[in-house]
Amino acid sequence: MTGAPKWLRWSRLLPSDVRGEVDDELAFHLDMRTRDLVAAGMAPAAAREEAERQFGELRRIRDACVTIDERRQRRTHRTEVMTDMLQDLRLAARTLRRSPGFTATAVACIALGIGVTTTIFSAVNAILLRPLPYPRADELVAVYAQNPDRGIYGANVSWPDYASWRDESRALAALGMWTWTSLAVGGGAGEVERVEGSEVTANLFPLLGVRPVLGRAFSAGDQTPGRDRVALLSYGLWQRRFGGDRGVVGRSVQVDGLPYTVVGVMPPRFNFPQRGQLWVPFTVDQNAQERANRMYAGAIGRLKPGVTVEQARADLAAVSARLQREYPGDNFGWAAEVIPLRDDLVGDLRRPLLVFLGAVAFVLLIACANVANLMLARGATRQREVAIRVAIGAGRGRLVRQIMTESVLIAALGGALGVLLARYGVRLIALAFPDDVPFYISLHVDGATLLFAALTAGLTGVLFGVLPALRSTRLDVAASLRDGARDAGSSVARSRVRSALVVAEIALSLVLMAGAALLLRSYQALQGTDLGFEERGILSVRISLPLAKYPARATRAEFYDRLFERVRAMPGVQVVGSAQGIPFSGWNVQAELSVEGRPAPAAGQELDAHYQWITPDFFKAIGVPLERGRGFTAADRDSTSPVAIVNETLARRVFGGEDPIGRRMRIGGAGSSDPWATIVGVARDYRHYRLSEPMGPAIYFPYAAVPLLQQTLAIRTSLADPLALAPAVRAAIRELDPDVPAYEVQTFEQAVSRSLWRQRLQGQVLGTFALLALALAAVGLYGVVAYAVAQRTRELGVRMALGATRRDVVSLVLGQGARLTLAGVAIGAVASLALTRLLASLLYGVRATDPATLAGVSAVLAGVALAATYVPARRAARVDPLVAMRSE
């Protein structure tokens, strides 16, 4: 094919003039016939007429011929293009098969690059890109309360504020309210179990655009107290407990010990919020009617069509401002916070995901640079082949296309392998995700991911192929043929390009390593943080008594006291304590406190504190010592003049240098009617919310004074695995009351470790990428130096013949590697300082520009680079001068 004359190849690509040719052919026929008739004696005009008569319908015949010819031409063109491509592919496949080492390395590099990129893309797609499973989901917003002056954001909304926003907003088509709850559900198959659920206003599911598949949705009437014993089941719960029985609507189920009527079943794959499975109507009791009671609930709204989030913010800000003026006492500083629903659900996952995406782009770039380097090196040795093909008439375009076919083939192979890697990678990432991510996030390799992988592979192939293709086809044919296989004039330019690629690889690797090191150090710092409590050897079990069955404090105390006693008697149990929320359980209830004898604080200066009712042994069970005063005893059961323990932070912040013991505080602001509680002790601070966040002020009251429905037992045990106690504890609870299920049964260690999943994932993922980058860059550097050594064999031989020692040769080669490494590290360090800033919000205990980290990773990178250079340097030193000089 390459032998065909050029003009002929081009002429075939141009559409030839089918119509003209047919016209010429038919005209020739008519002319000849006319001529013969004239020769036989006819007059010219008559002869012409007779010729046309004999011919038949000229126009129809002409069209028939043109149709046939055009069809034939289209077919020929198609097969020619296909043939060319097939030929290129076959040639590329043969070339690649002939150098399996090169092919394997290149394909592996690309597979790694595409594998990690696709893995991260599938996570980004699942979490950030795939639309929420609601119609016109971009109109949905989460609405919270905020008080910027007091640094409070994402707070729950009070019912009266909600009602004002809902009724006065002009930007919202609808605003619904919900509150998270967990409900003990009985009925159907199986024991009573506790499931996550939600109280929702009747308008919430309709505004989300979700309708029940069976039965009806909630109506406004369901929210009336007394008529609110109705429930909606999730599809999963319906299948699991009721075997998908369509007769379930209208049936009664036990919810927290009370009979509720099932009114409907929601569609499959719908959960709310996060993973909730059971819904009951949101009702407003006396307490919730208070405007300042921002205790329970979040709101979700739908914007009117065409309204932006900004407009909605301005709109609700105006309503909030009016409320502030009207209710300065309850609403001072409070306003609505409006966030697109997806951002609210995704929350703090966005930044790490974007960081990951940036990191994989780096890995992919490094992989591309590596393969481009390999191809450039190969291009040099292939010059003779290229020159021959040019000499026998192959155009440069054709050669470029052929070399590009090779890169695209490599990219395709690498891409296919990469997708396999990604399937594995996605599974690893899914394992690292906790089970409380929103229900709609499911990590898997889907169509969008495959499309992404295919596009990335194609782009990659062009990216690493185009430079080598252009380079290795730009040459002086005569010189190349004359000089034989040796790389001729372009070698300097070529090696400059290759060096630049390696410097870029090293720089990119350094940035990645710096980022990974910072995240890993943050994770270490978090793990090394003093929790303030003892996390080993403790089992925690959560219980909520149904209000309907345990309305009186006495009956609650009776249940819990008997339970504590039974658990204490179990073998291996040392201490049993209880509170509402143990550390890292997500329990986050705060109240405003006032101090006896102090004037009411100025607006915005109120004291907010974490508070709980705890048993006498709670601190002992979780290993928190008392710094001053005494702990609670069983005798502390007076609820009219109670006692209290405060933590160090509260003592310091409220009482400064004074002794807090004996001082009195109470829940509520200036107008509170709660009894004053006398401080009897000061407990040491511990981490309650998460590792990175100190607890803030906290106050504790004795359990016996107000035994709450909800308790979380902290059981200190001598058993190696605290979970071994779980069956016995569950059985004890079931014996006391089969309608009360135990839940969130876990060890403290599990709870702490789970709270770190994000930091762990960040460190591990970026660490993996950094290692990949380091390995790829080392391979790249090795390749460049080894190739340079091979090219300079003769020169090195001459040097040694002239008296250079092996040492000289080694340092000569090492010097070349060191120059590249230094350049890469210098560029990388500058880039790191600029880019690690983006990580700042993910870091803990280490600054984004931490010099020690940067110096450390630079040293590691330089060390690995030196090692990669040392191998070819040793080889250079073993060169035999005689052999080298004779070699050509």
Added chain:
Amino acid sequence: MPKTNVDLLQGTLDLLVLKTLSWGPAHGYAVARWIQQLTGEVLQVGEGSLYPALHRLEERGWVEAEWRLSEHNRRAKFYRLTAKGRQQLRVETTAWDQFVDAVGKVLRATGQPA
């Protein structure tokens, strides 16, 4: 001899064209003239219908075309039988012979078969 108008089946026209070209390359006008001469002008082919037949044969790869100078020094499109076309001619000739033979047997039959 009286002139009879015979409607040629398309396949038959193809066969005649292939046969004509088996003597050597020719342009369309020559093919038409030869067919008329040989059939003693019994077969009054509308001369034009020859051309779609030629182009179809070219599409199938049975003939190849090339522009050359004719005997009167004019550019003309010459058709040449390909190897594939020669093969096709053999197949169709055999089929034609069998057809003629079969029809002839019926027409020459003396009595109604039992």
